[in-house]
Amino acid sequence: MYEAAELARILRKPFELNADPSDDVLIVTDTAVEPSVQEALFAAANALDLDPTVAVMEPRKRDNNDPTRVVGEAIEAADLAVLASSKALVHSEPATVAQRTGTKVLIMSELSPEILRSGAAKTDYDAMQAVADVLADIYEEAAEIRVVDDNGTDLVADIEGRNYWPIAGRVWQTEVTYTAAFPDGEMGVCPAEGSTNGTVVWDTSVHDIGQLAEPIELTVDDGWVTGIDGGVEAEKFERILDEDGDENARYCAAEIAVGINQGAEFTGRMRTDKKVAGSVHVATGSNADLGGEVNSNLHLDGVVSAPTVYVDDRKITEGGELLVTVD
Numbered sequence: 001m002y003e004a005a006e007l008a009r010i011l012r013k014p015f016e017l018n019a020d021p022s023d024d025v026l027i028v029t030d031t032a033v034e035p036s037v038q039e040a041l042f043a044a045a046n047a048l049d050l051d052p053t054v055a056v057m058e059p060r061k062r063d064n065n066d067p068t069r070v071v072g073e074a075i076e077a078a079d080l081a082v083l084a085s086s087k088a089l090v091h092s093e094p095a096t097v098a099q100r101t102g103t104k105v106l107i108m109s110e111l112s113p114e115i116l117r118s119g120a121a122k123t124d125y126d127a128m129q130a131v132a133d134v135l136a137d138i139y140e141e142a143a144e145i146r147v148v149d150d151n152g153t154d155l156v157a158d159i160e161g162r163n164y165w166p167i168a169g170r171v172w173q174t175e176v177t178y179t180a181a182f183p184d185g186e187m188g189v190c191p192a193e194g195s196t197n198g199t200v201v202w203d204t205s206v207h208d209i210g211q212l213a214e215p216i217e218l219t220v221d222d223g224w225v226t227g228i229d230g231g232v233e234a235e236k237f238e239r240i241l242d243e244d245g246d247e248n249a250r251y252c253a254a255e256i257a258v259g260i261n262q263g264a265e266f267t268g269r270m271r272t273d274k275k276v277a278g279s280v281h282v283a284t285g286s287n288a289d290l291g292g293e294v295n296s297n298l299h300l301d302g303v304v305s306a307p308t309v310y311v312d313d314r315k316i317t318e319g320g321e322l323l324v325t326v327d
Contacts, residue, residue: 003113007040008047010116013125014106014182015048017170019080023104025052026078028071030059032086037111041084057085062244063109063207063270064091064286064299076103084108088207088270090179091299096289099178104171107181110271119263120183120272125169128185130326131260132166135187138311138324139164145189145256146310147200147280149319151215153304155198155282157191157253159311163291164189168260176291185261185275190290194223196253200282202302204266204273208240209233211268216302218252218284225250225284241298245285248296254287255301256280258309258317260324266305273303278320280304 019025027041038054045052055071065087066072072094075081081103083089088109099105115121143160147153165172169184203215216234219227228238241249261275274281281303286296306320316324 003036004039004043007036007113007116008043010121011040011044012047014108014169014180015045015050017125018104018106018180019045019048019050021049023050023079024077025050025080025082026074027052027054027082028057028067028075028085028089029054030057030085030087032059033084034112036113037084037116040116041082059085060087060089062240062298063088065297066092067094076101078103080104080106082106082108084111086110091286091289099289100176103178105179106171107179110269115183115269115271118183118272119265120185120261120275123185123261123263125184128168128260128262129170131324132168132187134324134326135258135260135316136164136166138314138316139166139187139189142311144312145191147256147282147304147307149201149304149307151201151203152199152217153201153307155196155200155220155253157256158195159189159191162190162192174291176289183261183264183272183275185264185277186257186259188255188257190255190287190292191253193293196220196223200302200304202282202304204279204303204305205268205270206233206237206302207270207300209236220252223251225252240300241284245298246296248294249285249298251287251294251296252282252284254283254285254292254294254299255290256282258322260322270301270303274301278306278317278322280307280309280317
């Protein structure tokens with residue numbers, strides 16, 4: 001009981017940032033989420049007089065597989081949907097439809113007591129939003145993004161006029177996206193279809209695999225993964241694409257996003273790894289929910305820990321250090 005109360009105090013933050021008193025609030029979890037987290041989410045929303053509904057289902061097999069039909073319909077009907085399942089749901093079909101019809105979506109997959117007690121959850125979200133706003137101005141006028149690192153990453157993509165999201169705990173609304181996360185902190189963009197070329201080396205963690213023992217190297221040609229190299233985990237990733245994916249599972253890059261959370265640390269969990277300030281995550285699979293045209297039953301992120309990132313000729317990270325500051 002004490003643990004749930006402690007976690008509920010931390011979880012007030014995302015509700016305070018995003019919930020309106022009249023919102024129909026839906027909290028989606030599954031049986032793999034620790035009971036103290038489920039209880040804390042409900043208690044945090046109740047403490048703010050939000051009258052939430054909790055839906056608990058069996059875990060999905062892969063990240064961003066669709067939820068059950070009943071849960072999917074509930075997500076689309078909610079004003080605020082908190083997706084706190086063990087596997088990510090934000091890139092599923094119901095969450096995609098919900099955002100386009102006005103549902104605010106909060107991404108909280110993989111939540112655990114450890115994550116909620118971490119620096120990623122307790123960081124200064126107002127200060128982080130100020131950094132996100134500076135980056136938004138840069139991306140608004142940008143034509144190209146390039147990611148390089150010492151492991152062999154050298155990836156370039158066209159981002160001119162593409163959907164982007166500077167999220168730091170508050171929902172960011174466009175015609176196709178209406179979302180934030182908790183813990184949060186990223187500047188993401190959906191590159192133009194077919195424009196991504198080069199090599200990306202994931203060296204930290206990957207959806208459905210977790211913390212990596214050795215890097216996974218993807219070769220990308222005109223937006224498609226044409227080579228997957230590495231060790232046992234690279235072979236596992238390729239099996240996931242082949243056995244659980246569809247014809248678009250090898251699309252890349254569904255997104256390229258820079259972490260901006262100064263309190264986040266690498267733990268092997270995607271919920272926080274991809275938010276670490278100065279890191280980058282690059283995704284394969286569906287981008288339809290992010291403003292693109294590629295539909296897939298998978299959307300899998302992988303993290304590059306210490307990249308240098310150029311947006312046009314502006315360097316925004318160097319060796320994993322975020323260079324953007326607020327005047």
